[in-house]
Amino acid sequence: MAAGFLKFPTEAAASTPGRVTAVPLQAVRLKPSLFLDSLVTNRRYLFELEPDRLLHNFLQYVGLPPKGAVYGGWEGDTIAGHTLGHYLSALALLYAQTGDAEAKRRIDYIVAELARAQAQDKDGYVGGLTRKDDKGKIDGGKIVFEEVRRGIIKGSAFNLNGSWSPLYTEHKLFAGLLDAHALAGSTQALEVLEKVAGYFAGVFDALDHQQMQTLLDSEFGGLNESYIELGARTGNPRWTAIGKRLRHEKVVDPAIAGKDDLPHRHANTQVPKFIGEARQFEVAGDTDSAAAARFFWETVVTHYSYVIGGNADREYFQQPDTVASFLTEQTCEHCNSYNMLKLTRHLYQWTPQSRYFDYYERTLHNHTMAAQHAETGMFAYMMPMISGGERAFSDKFDSFWCCVGTGMEAHAQFGDSIYWRDEQSLYVNLYISSTLDWKERGLALQLDSGVPDNGKVRLQIDRADGKAPRRLLLRVPAWSEGRFSLRVNGQAQHAKAEDGYVVLARAWKAGDVVDVEFDMPLRLEHAAGDENSIVVMRGPLALAADLGPVSEPYDQPDPALVADASPLSGFKPLPQPGRFLAATTRPQALTFVPFFAQYERRSALYFKRMDSQQWAQEVKRREQARAEQAALQSSAVDMIQFGNEASEKAHKLASDTSFGGAYRRKECRDVRGKGFVEFEMKGDDRPLALRLRFWGSDKGRFNILVDGKLAVEVKVERGNVIDFVDRDYALPPALTRSARTLKFRIEPQHGDTAGPLFGGWLIPA
Structure with missing residues (x-):
């Protein structure tokens, strides 16, 4: 993040779990603002979705007739079922935030249907994911985990035994059931969860330590956090023990040691692991977990984050302090930021420093609010940092990316982090117009905020009895540069900020009014x-x-x-x-x-x-x-623009396991695994070379064939050039001489990749 935004100590302050806690979401209601508008828009979309369609696979694969057709997009792939977990969480958050009876009705219906599906399985398994075998046959997802139980773990970063991130998908269900229980009072949700948790605990019990670590090389979301939370909620140490076993050592251990091992790791795969570490510290007192979570947060925010609070390019962390070299169409996956805000909440609870909410506020305003289309309610997967970029928003019923599920949750809960408390104090950390009715402490107030249009904020006390806290702490945002004016009941105050807060202490009574106006100067921030x-x-x-x-x-x-x-x-x-x-x-x-x-x-x-x-x-x-x-264009014998429909059609391009796209405003195409790309170009009597354009930091191994014969074996190593690079591959004259048309075929070696390729020119050698 830019210099001057946050200055981190070399050693994080001592942490105490639960030093402060958020005021319950149920006690907060939003007043008119862009945040309330966003929540209302999200509510409209949530109620357009049909629970029976999201439940399709959960019923079908236990032999029960589905009541609705399966949705498209990711819900039509082997990751199917992840959206239902997000949806449960979003409904539970919406219910807690608004008291909406329809949200509660949908929660209860979904949980009852899950219980009905679970009753068909003698082991307590429930899930909506699927598995595709080598012959293309689709099976229910349980077969994946039964293979794991037998020690069959054929995985990659996002594939386990033929299914797309199946443990990630199950984590979303775990999290949704936990939220339905905590925020909507669904005891049945906890009953369903304990049974399915027992099933997976049995699978994990069958694995030794090395097998478990191999399993965790495939994306598993925050399943560690869910087990630890389940242990805390039920008092059952078995769940906590399982959560501890779900520590991915190759990722977490370097963070414990204070080593940045993040470059070229998939970003959102890692963030939930550290949320789990944070929860492990809070529940089990594991100080190594606290050290890991703190180090990860400090490292990502300081060295890997863009100005909007998001991180990663093409979903991966690049080298630290290089974000200015990665301003592309594929920056800032929304899931990353949503999970970073969750992690921020944990760290703030231990060490209530205002800097955590400087990050939280900027990410909420600049990424979360950008990721939902204000009119349609649809969600963006990536948030482009490239100049001239276009936000690609989801389709209502045929996308269901991870960031759609994240968006449902993120835009249902804006009241969850405004107000915080300890035994003597109420903290105001976000200036979002809202009301607080804190019955437990006999305090009710209204917050009216001009932020982000202006820095004017007013708090009015509506009720304060003998239990009300005397101390009111108002965060002084870093963006105000410490300049503000303050009045209490119209009288100017000469208070100074202490550790990022203005502290007002008095016996509050109904009718008291606090007015604060923060300066909002224009300023420049530079990329790390x-x-x-x-x-x-x-x-x-x-x-x-x-x-x-x-x-x-x-x-x-x-x-x-x-x-x-x-x-x-x-x-x-x-x-x-x-x-x-x-x-x-x-x-x-x-x-x-x-x-x-x-x-x-x-x-x-x-x-x-x-x-x-x-x-x-x-x-x-x-x-x-x-x-x-x-x-180059004028001297080339022929040229193909990969990723461009017209150019590819003109060159009779055919492909398999190949994907067109764009990166840094340049159209491109890549080829993966056992796929290929084939195209025709004009020939020439002169010796020829094929010039291919790559992105300088990409790598891959592939073969170039001409008319079915091997012409060149290519090995592209990852370089340090942050720009497009052209590489020329001389073609054997025997393969090109006198040919009026040449058929090129590019195919990866041994399951590697070819590309992305940003252009091909046939040029005189």
């Missing part, structure tokens, strides 16, 4: 590791330049912020709050608006900072690059 990659910020919001509607393609070079003094000197406020016209952007002036709200607009968030001389050099560099590309 690159002082010249900057973002314009105001309050908790990242501001981005508006580059036009998504209906119009964007194929221009990135704009820059150019000034010999401060780039902010050219920013002039517009009438609408939080909007500015910038005269210091090049090649033309641009309007800056809140990044999160650009659902149907293309935007530029990160800018290279340059002085006038550097910009002149950059203009020359861009002109030279255009000239070189034009020369």
Whole structure:
């Protein structure tokens, strides 16, 4: 994260589980704001979904007739069933947040149907996932785990015995049942969960330590957290013991030792593991678990996070402090940020430092709110950091990505982290308009907030009896730079922030009013590791330049912020709050608006900072690059643009296990495993070479065949070049001479990958 945002101590402060806790979600109600709007939009979508369709596989694979057709997207694949767990959690959160009776009715119905399915299985298994065998036959998911019980563990990062992340899918069901019990009072949910937990405990009991670690190499979500939580909730030490066995040592042990071992690991696979470690510390007192969770959070937030709080490119952590080199279409998977907010809540409970909520607030405003389309209610998987990027939102009934499930949960619970408590105090950590009715302590109040449009906040006490806490702590956001004004009942106060909070102590009574106004200066933040990659910020919001509607393609070079003094000197406020016209952007002036709200607009968030001389050099560099590309196009015998439908069709491209896409605004195609890509190009009498364009840090091994004969064996090692690179492969003249048309075939070696390939040019050798 940018310098100046958070300054971390070299050693984390001592932690005590439960030093502070969140006020129960049931005690908080949202008032009109963009957060309430989002919750209402999400509620509409949740109630459009049909529980019977999400339950389809759970019934079918135990021999019961489904009551609804299975949904599409991921629910039509072997990861089917994960959405139902998310859906249960979302409904439970919605019920706790609003008291909505329809949410409770749906929870009770789903749990009863799960119990009905579970009754058909003598072992207590229940699940909606499936398995596809080598012949393409689809089986119920239980067969996967029965093979594991017998020691058959054929896995990769996301595949276990022919099923897509089956333990991850089961974790979502565990979590949904836990939420239905805790937030909606469903005792039946706990009964169902204990039976299915017993089934999986039996599977795990059959494995020795090494087999268990091999199993954990495949994605398993936060199943460790669910078992530990189940142990805490029931008092049964067996569940806690199983949770401890689900520690993935190759990932967690380096964090315990304070070693960053995250580069090139799949990001969201790791975050839930550390949430489980945090819960293990809280339940079992394991200080190594606390050390691991703290180190992971500090490392990700400091060295791997983008300005919106999200992390990872193409779902993977890259090298630390390199986010400025990975501003792409495939940054910031929403699941990562949702899970990082969960982890933040745990760490804050142990050590209530305001910096945790500086991160929480920025992620909530800039990523969570950006990930849900404000009008349609659909969800984005990735949040592009590339200039001109387009957010791809889900289809209502035919996507069901992991981030759709995450979105359902994330937009059902905005009241869960506003208010926190200890024995003497009430903490206000988020400035979201809401009411608090804390019956346990005899305190009721209203919070009216202008954030993020302005820094004006008012708290009014509606009820305060003898049990009400005397201390009120208001977080002073880092974005205010410590500047604020404060009044209590109209009287100016000269309070100073202490450890990130203003502390007000008095015997509160009905009618008391606290007014605080935080400064909201424009400021610049730079990417970790690159002082010249900057973002314009105001309050908790990242501001981005508006580059036009998504209906119009964007194929221009990135704009820059150019000034010999401060780039902010050219920013002039517009009438609408939080909007500015910038005269210091090049090649033309641009309007800056809140990044999160650009659902149907293309935007530029990160800018290279340059002085006038550097910009002149950059203009020359861009002109030279255009000239070189034009020369290549004119000299090539033929050219195919991989990933481009028209170009691929013109070259009669055929493929298997190959995927088209785009990366850094360049169309591409990759080939995986036993797949191939085949295409035709014009021949030439001269000696020829095939030029292929790669991304510099990618790797792979593949063969190039010409007319069915091996021409070149290619080995691409992962490099340190953060740019596109062209590599030329000379073709044997005997295979190309006198041929009017050449048929090329690219196929991976030994199950490796070929690509992504960003273009192919047949050129004179």
